[in-house]
Amino acid sequence: MSHFGKSGPPDIRDTYSLLVLNITFRTTADDLFPLFDKYGKVVDVFIPRDRRTGDSRGFAFVRYKYADEAQKAVEKLDGRVVDGREIMVQFAKYGPNAERIQKGRIVETTSKEGGRSRSRSPRPRYRDEHRDRDRGRDRDRDRDRDRDRDRDYRKRSRSRSRDRYDRDRYSGRERDHRRRSISRSPSPDHHKHSGRGRSDERRSRSQSYGSASPARHSPNSKRAPSPHKTHRGESPVGRNPNEHSPALKSVSPHGRRSVSPSPSPRRSNAHEA
DNA sequence: GTTGAGCGTT
Numbered sequence: 001m002s003h004f005g006k007s008g009p010p011d012i013r014d015t016y017s018l019l020v021l022n023i024t025f026r027t028t029a030d031d032l033f034p035l036f037d038k039y040g041k042v043v044d045v046f047i048p049r050d051r052r053t054g055d056s057r058g059f060a061f062v063r064y065k066y067a068d069e070a071q072k073a074v075e076k077l078d079g080r081v082v083d084g085r086e087i088m089v090q091f092a093k094y095g096p097n098a099e100r101i102q103k104g105r106i107v108e109t110t111s112k113e114g115g116r117s118r119s120r121s122p123r124p125r126y127r128d129e130h131r132d133r134d135r136g137r138d139r140d141r142d143r144d145r146d147r148d149r150d151r152d153y154r155k156r157s158r159s160r161s162r163d164r165y166d167r168d169r170y171s172g173r174e175r176d177h178r179r180r181s182i183s184r185s186p187s188p189d190h191h192k193h194s195g196r197g198r199s200d201e202r203r204s205r206s207q208s209y210g211s212a213s214p215a216r217h218s219p220n221s222k223r224a225p226s227p228h229k230t231h232r233g234e235s236p237v238g239r240n241p242n243e244h245s246p247a248l249k250s251v252s253p254h255g256r257r258s259v260s261p262s263p264s265p266r267r268s269n270a271h272e273a
Numbered sequence: 274g275t276t277g278a279g280c281g282t283t
Contacts, residue, residue, distance in 0.1 A: 002282070002283080017280090017281080019279085019280055019281090021277095021278080021279060021280085022277075022278090022279090024277095025276075025277085046281060046282060047281090047282095048280085048281050048282075049282090055276095057279085057280095057281095058276085058277060058278080058279080059278095059279065059281090060281090061280080061282090085277090088279095092280060092281080093280065094280050094281085095280090095281080096280095096281050096282070
Protein backbone atom coordinates (compact mmCIF):
# COMPACT_ATOMS: atom_id res chain seq x y z
CA MET A 1 0.00 0.00 0.00
CA SER A 2 1.29 3.33 -0.91
CA HIS A 3 1.69 5.90 1.73
CA PHE A 4 -0.07 8.46 -0.37
CA GLY A 5 -3.42 7.36 0.85
CA LYS A 6 -4.33 5.86 -2.44
CA SER A 7 -4.78 2.16 -2.61
CA GLY A 8 -2.30 0.15 -4.51
CA PRO A 9 0.12 1.49 -7.02
CA PRO A 10 -0.58 5.14 -7.68
CA ASP A 11 0.18 5.32 -11.34
CA ILE A 12 2.82 3.42 -13.12
CA ARG A 13 2.05 5.13 -16.37
CA ASP A 14 5.30 6.97 -16.45
CA THR A 15 6.83 6.19 -13.18
CA TYR A 16 10.19 4.62 -12.76
CA SER A 17 10.55 2.18 -9.96
CA LEU A 18 13.77 1.99 -8.09
CA LEU A 19 14.66 -0.82 -5.84
CA VAL A 20 16.42 0.10 -2.64
CA LEU A 21 18.16 -2.79 -1.02
CA ASN A 22 20.19 -3.28 2.06
CA ILE A 23 18.28 -0.80 4.11
CA THR A 24 17.87 -1.27 7.79
CA PHE A 25 14.82 -3.00 9.13
CA ARG A 26 13.92 0.14 10.95
CA THR A 27 14.18 2.43 8.00
CA THR A 28 10.79 3.65 6.94
CA ALA A 29 9.50 5.35 3.85
CA ASP A 30 9.58 8.63 5.70
CA ASP A 31 13.30 8.29 5.91
CA LEU A 32 13.73 7.43 2.29
CA PHE A 33 11.34 9.93 0.84
CA PRO A 34 13.26 13.10 1.72
CA LEU A 35 16.42 11.37 0.73
CA PHE A 36 15.21 10.42 -2.70
CA ASP A 37 13.00 13.42 -3.18
CA LYS A 38 16.04 15.63 -3.16
CA TYR A 39 17.16 14.14 -6.42
CA GLY A 40 13.88 14.20 -8.21
CA LYS A 41 10.15 13.97 -8.08
CA VAL A 42 9.30 10.95 -6.02
CA VAL A 43 5.90 9.64 -6.90
CA ASP A 44 5.69 6.88 -4.40
CA VAL A 45 7.75 5.11 -1.82
CA PHE A 46 6.73 1.63 -0.89
CA ILE A 47 8.33 -0.68 1.58
CA PRO A 48 7.14 -4.29 1.58
CA ARG A 49 6.36 -5.39 5.06
CA ASP A 50 5.64 -8.62 6.72
CA ARG A 51 1.95 -9.30 6.88
CA ARG A 52 2.23 -10.68 10.33
CA THR A 53 4.74 -8.70 12.21
CA GLY A 54 4.68 -5.70 9.93
CA ASP A 55 8.42 -5.36 9.95
CA SER A 56 10.24 -4.09 6.94
CA ARG A 57 11.80 -6.71 4.76
CA GLY A 58 14.89 -4.69 4.26
CA PHE A 59 14.20 -3.14 0.90
CA ALA A 60 12.00 -0.48 -0.54
CA PHE A 61 10.64 0.71 -3.84
CA VAL A 62 10.97 4.30 -4.82
CA ARG A 63 9.14 5.58 -7.83
CA TYR A 64 10.34 8.56 -9.68
CA LYS A 65 8.44 10.58 -12.18
CA TYR A 66 11.31 10.93 -14.57
CA ALA A 67 13.95 8.49 -15.59
CA ASP A 68 16.75 10.98 -15.50
CA GLU A 69 15.99 11.81 -11.91
CA ALA A 70 15.76 8.19 -11.07
CA GLN A 71 19.07 7.58 -12.72
CA LYS A 72 20.53 10.44 -10.78
CA ALA A 73 19.22 9.06 -7.56
CA VAL A 74 20.61 5.68 -8.39
CA GLU A 75 24.02 7.09 -8.97
CA LYS A 76 23.89 9.32 -5.95
CA LEU A 77 22.10 7.25 -3.40
CA ASP A 78 23.51 3.94 -4.45
CA GLY A 79 26.10 3.05 -1.90
CA ARG A 80 25.01 5.81 0.44
CA VAL A 81 25.16 4.92 4.06
CA VAL A 82 21.72 5.25 5.55
CA ASP A 83 21.18 4.64 9.19
CA GLY A 84 24.59 3.13 9.40
CA ARG A 85 24.05 0.76 6.53
CA GLU A 86 24.99 1.02 2.91
CA ILE A 87 21.94 0.95 0.75
CA MET A 88 21.80 -0.25 -2.79
CA VAL A 89 19.70 1.68 -5.22
CA GLN A 90 18.96 0.19 -8.59
CA PHE A 91 16.20 0.08 -11.11
CA ALA A 92 13.54 -2.45 -10.41
CA LYS A 93 13.81 -5.42 -12.65
CA TYR A 94 10.48 -6.95 -11.90
CA GLY A 95 7.17 -5.24 -11.60
CA PRO A 96 4.20 -5.93 -9.35
CA ASN A 97 2.75 -8.00 -12.14
CA ALA A 98 5.91 -10.03 -12.36
CA GLU A 99 6.70 -8.33 -15.59
CA ARG A 100 10.05 -7.29 -16.82
CA ILE A 101 10.34 -3.60 -16.41
CA GLN A 102 13.21 -1.46 -17.32
CA LYS A 103 13.30 2.04 -16.05
CA GLY A 104 9.60 1.97 -15.68
CA ARG A 105 9.03 0.65 -19.12
CA ILE A 106 7.71 -2.82 -19.52
CA VAL A 107 10.19 -4.58 -21.66
CA GLU A 108 10.41 -8.20 -22.60
CA THR A 109 14.02 -8.17 -23.56
CA THR A 110 16.08 -9.79 -20.90
CA SER A 111 19.25 -9.07 -22.75
CA LYS A 112 20.09 -6.14 -20.58
CA GLU A 113 20.52 -6.40 -16.90
CA GLY A 114 18.07 -3.71 -16.08
CA GLY A 115 19.89 -0.54 -16.95
CA ARG A 116 22.23 -0.63 -14.02
CA SER A 117 25.02 1.72 -14.76
CA ARG A 118 27.13 0.60 -11.84
CA SER A 119 27.58 -3.10 -11.86
CA ARG A 120 27.87 -4.27 -8.35
CA SER A 121 29.79 -7.38 -7.49
CA PRO A 122 27.66 -10.26 -8.69
CA ARG A 123 27.38 -12.12 -5.47
CA PRO A 124 26.29 -15.73 -5.68
CA ARG A 125 22.59 -15.88 -5.18
CA TYR A 126 20.78 -18.99 -4.16
CA ARG A 127 17.42 -17.76 -5.21
CA ASP A 128 17.44 -20.38 -7.95
CA GLU A 129 15.41 -22.58 -5.74
CA HIS A 130 11.98 -23.35 -7.03
CA ARG A 131 9.41 -20.74 -6.39
CA ASP A 132 6.50 -23.03 -7.13
CA ARG A 133 3.63 -22.49 -4.82
CA ASP A 134 2.73 -26.16 -4.88
CA ARG A 135 4.59 -26.67 -1.67
CA GLY A 136 1.33 -26.90 0.18
CA ARG A 137 0.64 -30.03 -1.77
CA ASP A 138 3.95 -31.80 -2.05
CA ARG A 139 5.26 -30.29 1.07
CA ASP A 140 6.95 -33.43 2.24
CA ARG A 141 8.67 -34.09 -0.99
CA ASP A 142 9.99 -30.58 -1.13
CA ARG A 143 11.15 -30.85 2.40
CA ASP A 144 13.27 -33.84 1.59
CA ARG A 145 14.51 -32.18 -1.50
CA ASP A 146 15.50 -29.13 0.45
CA ARG A 147 17.16 -31.20 3.07
CA ASP A 148 19.28 -32.94 0.48
CA ARG A 149 20.17 -29.68 -1.10
CA ASP A 150 21.21 -28.32 2.23
CA ARG A 151 23.54 -31.17 2.74
CA ASP A 152 25.07 -30.50 -0.62
CA TYR A 153 25.76 -26.90 0.16
CA ARG A 154 26.56 -27.69 3.74
CA LYS A 155 25.74 -24.15 4.57
CA ARG A 156 22.94 -21.79 4.03
CA SER A 157 23.29 -18.12 3.49
CA ARG A 158 19.69 -17.64 4.33
CA SER A 159 18.66 -16.27 7.60
CA ARG A 160 15.57 -16.00 9.65
CA SER A 161 14.34 -13.04 7.76
CA ARG A 162 13.64 -15.09 4.70
CA ASP A 163 12.58 -18.18 6.51
CA ARG A 164 9.75 -16.69 8.36
CA TYR A 165 8.64 -14.72 5.37
CA ASP A 166 8.57 -17.76 3.17
CA ARG A 167 6.38 -19.53 5.61
CA ASP A 168 3.89 -16.73 5.67
CA ARG A 169 4.23 -16.11 2.04
CA TYR A 170 3.44 -19.54 0.81
CA SER A 171 0.78 -20.73 3.11
CA GLY A 172 1.21 -19.15 6.47
CA ARG A 173 1.70 -22.58 7.92
CA GLU A 174 5.02 -23.50 9.30
CA ARG A 175 6.55 -25.98 6.96
CA ASP A 176 9.12 -27.63 9.09
CA HIS A 177 11.15 -26.67 12.06
CA ARG A 178 13.55 -29.48 11.47
CA ARG A 179 14.97 -27.81 8.46
CA ARG A 180 16.57 -25.08 10.48
CA SER A 181 17.88 -27.59 12.89
CA ILE A 182 19.80 -29.52 10.29
CA SER A 183 23.12 -27.97 9.78
CA ARG A 184 23.51 -24.30 10.17
CA SER A 185 26.84 -22.74 9.62
CA PRO A 186 27.06 -19.42 11.36
CA SER A 187 28.28 -16.63 9.18
CA PRO A 188 31.62 -15.18 10.24
CA ASP A 189 30.25 -11.74 9.62
CA HIS A 190 27.64 -11.97 12.28
CA HIS A 191 29.60 -9.68 14.48
CA LYS A 192 29.47 -7.08 11.77
CA HIS A 193 27.69 -4.20 13.26
CA SER A 194 27.41 -0.55 12.49
CA GLY A 195 26.77 2.07 15.06
CA ARG A 196 23.35 3.58 15.08
CA GLY A 197 21.94 6.29 17.22
CA ARG A 198 18.67 7.19 15.60
CA SER A 199 16.62 4.33 16.74
CA ASP A 200 14.39 6.74 18.59
CA GLU A 201 13.47 8.58 15.47
CA ARG A 202 12.68 5.35 13.72
CA ARG A 203 10.16 4.58 16.34
CA SER A 204 8.50 7.91 16.31
CA ARG A 205 8.14 8.15 12.59
CA SER A 206 5.73 6.06 10.71
CA GLN A 207 6.13 4.35 7.41
CA SER A 208 3.63 6.62 5.80
CA TYR A 209 4.76 10.16 5.82
CA GLY A 210 1.55 11.22 4.10
CA SER A 211 -0.70 9.94 6.82
CA ALA A 212 1.04 10.53 10.05
CA SER A 213 0.18 7.65 12.26
CA PRO A 214 0.15 8.22 15.99
CA ALA A 215 3.08 6.83 17.81
CA ARG A 216 2.58 3.35 19.04
CA HIS A 217 4.29 3.99 22.29
CA SER A 218 1.82 4.60 25.02
CA PRO A 219 2.17 7.79 27.08
CA ASN A 220 3.59 5.56 29.69
CA SER A 221 6.29 4.54 27.32
CA LYS A 222 8.65 4.20 30.21
CA ARG A 223 9.08 0.79 31.59
CA ALA A 224 6.84 2.00 34.38
CA PRO A 225 8.44 -0.18 36.96
CA SER A 226 5.63 -1.12 39.23
CA PRO A 227 6.46 -0.85 42.89
CA HIS A 228 4.97 -4.27 43.15
CA LYS A 229 7.38 -7.12 43.10
CA THR A 230 5.70 -8.97 40.35
CA HIS A 231 2.75 -8.23 38.16
CA ARG A 232 1.46 -11.66 38.98
CA GLY A 233 0.85 -10.93 42.59
CA GLU A 234 -0.98 -7.71 41.96
CA SER A 235 -3.79 -9.61 40.40
CA PRO A 236 -5.47 -11.54 43.14
CA VAL A 237 -8.23 -12.49 40.78
CA GLY A 238 -7.92 -14.26 37.53
CA ARG A 239 -5.38 -16.59 38.92
CA ASN A 240 -6.30 -20.20 38.79
CA PRO A 241 -5.88 -21.70 42.25
CA ASN A 242 -4.29 -24.65 40.57
CA GLU A 243 -1.62 -22.55 38.96
CA HIS A 244 -0.08 -21.37 42.12
CA SER A 245 2.02 -24.45 41.81
CA PRO A 246 4.61 -24.33 39.04
CA ALA A 247 4.62 -28.10 38.92
CA LEU A 248 1.16 -28.16 37.50
CA LYS A 249 2.01 -29.00 33.96
CA SER A 250 -0.18 -31.95 33.29
CA VAL A 251 -3.24 -33.14 35.03
CA SER A 252 -4.40 -36.66 35.12
CA PRO A 253 -7.82 -37.40 33.78
CA HIS A 254 -8.68 -38.36 37.31
CA GLY A 255 -8.14 -34.83 38.37
CA ARG A 256 -5.11 -35.68 40.44
CA ARG A 257 -1.76 -34.22 39.76
CA SER A 258 0.44 -36.77 38.17
CA VAL A 259 3.35 -34.43 38.06
CA SER A 260 4.46 -35.44 41.48
CA PRO A 261 8.15 -36.25 41.25
CA SER A 262 7.42 -39.80 42.28
CA PRO A 263 8.27 -39.63 45.95
CA SER A 264 8.32 -43.35 46.01
CA PRO A 265 10.58 -44.49 43.23
CA ARG A 266 9.11 -47.68 42.10
CA ARG A 267 11.04 -50.13 40.06
CA SER A 268 9.81 -48.33 37.03
CA ASN A 269 9.45 -44.61 36.58
CA ALA A 270 6.40 -44.65 34.47
CA HIS A 271 4.92 -46.37 31.57
CA GLU A 272 5.03 -43.29 29.49
CA ALA A 273 5.29 -43.73 25.78
C1' DG B 274 15.22 -7.96 21.42
C1' DT B 275 17.11 -11.31 16.91
C1' DT B 276 17.90 -11.46 11.03
C1' DG B 277 20.77 -9.28 5.79
C1' DA B 278 19.77 -11.99 0.27
C1' DG B 279 16.66 -9.88 -2.53
C1' DC B 280 12.16 -7.47 -6.38
C1' DG B 281 6.26 -4.67 -4.53
C1' DT B 282 0.96 -3.29 -2.02
C1' DT B 283 -5.22 -1.66 -2.54
